[in-house]
Amino acid sequence: MTLLRDDALSAAFDHGSRAYDRLVAVNPGYRRDLRRSARRLGLAGGGRGLRLLDLGCGTGASTAALLAAAPHAEIVAVDASAGMLERAAAKRWPANVTFVHAPVEAMEGTAVRGRFDAALAAYLFRNVSDPDLVLGTVRELLQPGGRLAVHEYALGSGRLHRAVWSVVFGAVVRPAGRLTGDAALYRHLNRSVLEFDRAADFAERLRRAGFHGVRVLPLPGWQTGITHTFVARTPGVARGRS
Numbered sequence: 443m444t445l446l447r448d449d450a451l452s453a454a455f456d457h458g459s460r461a462y463d464r465l466v467a468v469n470p471g472y473r474r475d476l477r478r479s480a481r482r483l484g485l486a487g488g489g490r491g492l493r494l495l496d497l498g499c500g501t502g503a504s505t506a507a508l509l510a511a512a513p514h515a516e517i518v519a520v521d522a523s524a525g526m527l528e529r530a531a532a533k534r535w536p537a538n539v540t541f542v543h544a545p546v547e548a549m550e551g552t553a554v555r556g557r558f559d560a561a562l563a564a565y566l567f568r569n570v571s572d573p574d575l576v577l578g579t580v581r582e583l584l585q586p587g588g589r590l591a592v593h594e595y596a597l598g599s600g601r602l603h604r605a606v607w608s609v610v611f612g613a614v615v616r617p618a619g620r621l622t623g624d625a626a627l628y629r630h631l632n633r634s635v636l637e638f639d640r641a642a643d644f645a646e647r648l649r650r651a652g653f654h655g656v657r658v659l660p661l662p663g664w665q666t667g668i669t670h671t672f673v674a675r676t677p678g679v680a681r682g683r684s
């Protein structure tokens with residue numbers, strides 16, 4: 443099976459959107475860990491006066507995490523899947539949150555305008571055809587000194603992490619995907635986790651893309667060594683800081 447990309451991946455997420463929130467609800471720590479990654483952006487003052495991007499927002503779990511970390515910020519949440527976005531937009535949001543239907547590779551001409559102070563990308567980069575291109579776009583969209591948090595399956599260097607992932611996938615995720623009629627999407631998930639950058643390699647990719655201050659932070663529970671938060675910033679000094 444090849445990885446799903448672009449329109450084929452969006453179609454799979456459109457279908458998967460019907461059961462997505464139910465699967466998230468039984469994944470221990472899913473929302474808690476997103477909130478942790480959003481907090482790792484270190485946004486001051488509840489985000490007052492800041493503009494934030496949620497890239498690959500899905501059904502809104504990562505958007506809710508950003509909102510919890512920065513309730514006063516303007517938040518623009520983007521996703522390529524109409525089905526996922528419809529589920530997100532149907533939830534209750536304050537007026538400072540807006541949703542945009544677009545692939546992150548083609549946001550020009552959409553409501554994603556101007557520069558942003560920070561971006562969160564949760565479970566996005568493993569899914570894109572050209573992560574370097576998307577990192578370049580994100581760098582352009584961020585203010586000087588702008589912050590990026592990438593929350594992603596990126597395995598640690600040892601064999602243990604790959605083995606733990608394979609056990610969790612085989613015992614829990616694959617059966618759940620079959621039950622919901624989304625076997626292809628969850629086969630893609632497995633393959634994309636196994637084939638994506640190891641954590642140290644993604645950190646290096648961020649540096650090559652021109653990000654500074656790259657840090658790789660662990661997440662607790664079964665995800666330790668499997669899912670990480672990568673935090674980084676664009677060169678320069680952020681607004682209001684010196």
Ligand SMILES: C[S@@+](CC[C@H](N)C(=O)[O-])C[C@H]1O[C@@H](n2cnc3c(N)ncnc32)[C@H](O)[C@@H]1O
Pocket residue numbers: 451452455476497498499500501502503504520521522523526544545546547563564565566569570
């Ligand atoms: C695993 S879901 C994660 C959703 C959300 N961030 C969360 O943490 O629950 C990945 C999301 O990324 C979106 N996505 C994948 N590739 C994309 C792309 N190239 N542009 C925009 N969204 C994309 C998918 O449609 C899907 O909604």
